[in-house]
Amino acid sequence: MRTIMLISGILLPVLGATLVPAAAASAAPIPNGPGKDSVPAYLGAPATPKPIPGAPIPRNPHMAAPGAAAMHADSWASDTYPFLGPLGRNPEVVSTAKAGGLPGLCSTHNYARSTGLIVAQCTNVGTFTLRLIDPKTLNDLATFALPGRPSTVSAVTGLDLDAVLTDTSGGAYYYLDAKDRAVLADSNFHIRRFAHVRTAKGWTFKVTDDWNLKKHVPHSCPTWANPRPKGECDPITSVQPDWKGNIWWVTRKGRVGTVNPKNGRVKVIRLRGEQIQNSFAASRDGVSIVSDHALYRFRADASGKPKAVWRKTYDRGTRRKSGQLDQGSGTTPTLLQGGLVAITDNAEPRMNVLVYRMGDGKRLCKVPVFKPGRSATDNSLIGFGRSLVVENNSGYRNFVELPAGASAHGGLSRIDITASGCRTVWTSKERSPSTVAKASVPGGLVYAYTKEPRKDGVDAWYLTAIDFHTGRTAFKVLTGTGKLYDNNWAPVTLTPDGAAHVGVVGGLVTVRDR
DSSP states (O other), X not given: OOOOOXXXXXXXXXXXXXXXXXXXXXXXXXXXXXXXXXSOSEXXXXXXXXXXXXXXXXXXXXXXXXXXXXXXXXXXXXXXXXXXXXXXXXXXXXXXEOOTTOOOEEEEEEEETXXXXXXXXXXXXXXXXXXXXXXXXXXXXXXXXXXXXXHHHXXXXXXXXXXXXXXXXXXXXXXXXXXXXXXXXXXXXXXXXXXXXXXXXXXXXXXXXXXXXXXXXXXXXXXXXXXXOSSOBOOEEEEEEOTTSOEEEEETTSEEEEEOTTTOOEEEEEOTTOOOOSOOEEETTEEEXXXXXXXXXXXXXXXXXXXXXXXXXXXXXXXXXXXXSSSSOOSOOEEETTTEEEEEOOOSSSOEEEEEETTTOOEEEEEEOSBTTBOXXXXXXXXXXXXXXXXXXXXXXXXXXXXXXXXOOOOEEEEEEETTXXXXXXXXXXXXXXXXXXXXXXXXXXXXXXXXXXXXOOOEEEEEEEETTTOOEEEEEEEEESGGGOOTTOBEEEOTXXXXXXEETTEEEEEEEO
């Protein structure tokens, strides 16, 4: 998955990391664009839960429980949840826009079970902020300012919007550990661990650990004082622990490293000539990472240094397609029961879903998806049991370039892994331009964030539930109209209270059954 920060974030720099006390900031609803009263508020009918077959996702002992651990829900990057989402029963929509100068688009939001609060990483007008959010009111209970990204400087000084629109660093790929502490790699090349605690004055974030990686990663990055440095800048894109507790991290320019949280020891290698913009997945015996050239299986040796168990190249195509951020796979590797790992390639004229054995890297199947010349994805696959769901992002680049009333080419397909290979079970025509779609295992529903093309130019955005078993659309709930409701690569996130949350350009949108 690629999570892209709000384009208005190129306007102003962030001045260091400061702690904001826990005074709650009231939420204001996101204003709608034209046409809200001219489009249906609800389509379809309430769904009846029908569970997806398969064994539960195992819990990484160093992360929060599956469904509450990370952008992709768990250590396997399954993008599935072990609880119900909205069923479309008299749904209500709540939204919160930026209020009091607080951040807008939330690119990652995880549910802390110990406190019942949402921990989110968000951005607005140049700031990157860790937020603690009340899931009912969407009010902020505490915030912590994070360093701004160097790409913001490059975008402004070099008049290159693509520099920031293709940057996945800054902390979006963070995770909650087993104690619900947020572990995040920021743009200042630090991995920090944040606890959220309640004091006499209210909630606040507390930094419990801080590992400085500047000795191990080139960090001569653009700043407002020095926008064109001569050295190399290699931003950290993602962090996640393996089953032994080592904190793994990857960089844009192909560095793969670990931090031993007990002694702070850092080990790193480099995949030369390759880039990494996705997150990664971990199982009991290794870590799966995809670059823009190959899929890897890694393990840490006795010293903690990453060692490649195997490397498998894939068809990376000849160009960066519309709907992708680079020339390569747009997916975080997804792990499946039976020791399997799946990604997509970037082949022409159609991309393929690829499934490999984790043990030896043998490819089990290759399935082309969507129409020739109109197939690309920059989001993780949904994976559970022996099934995968892939989304088509072809035709979408960012919310600025999407014309009024337009959408992506669209489509979601379910692929099943069989004894003889893989087969396409169904293909939905729903158009989910850029969201990280998710699935509820007990509900048997896939949740996407959709937008159909309209000749009247109205941008109508819907939380859409698709039956996992049949591919039919169960129901659609209008969240709002206009550019501010574009999710711009942010995910759908389900929480145990049955709600679905979507980060959008204007703030945060929540849909729940009344």
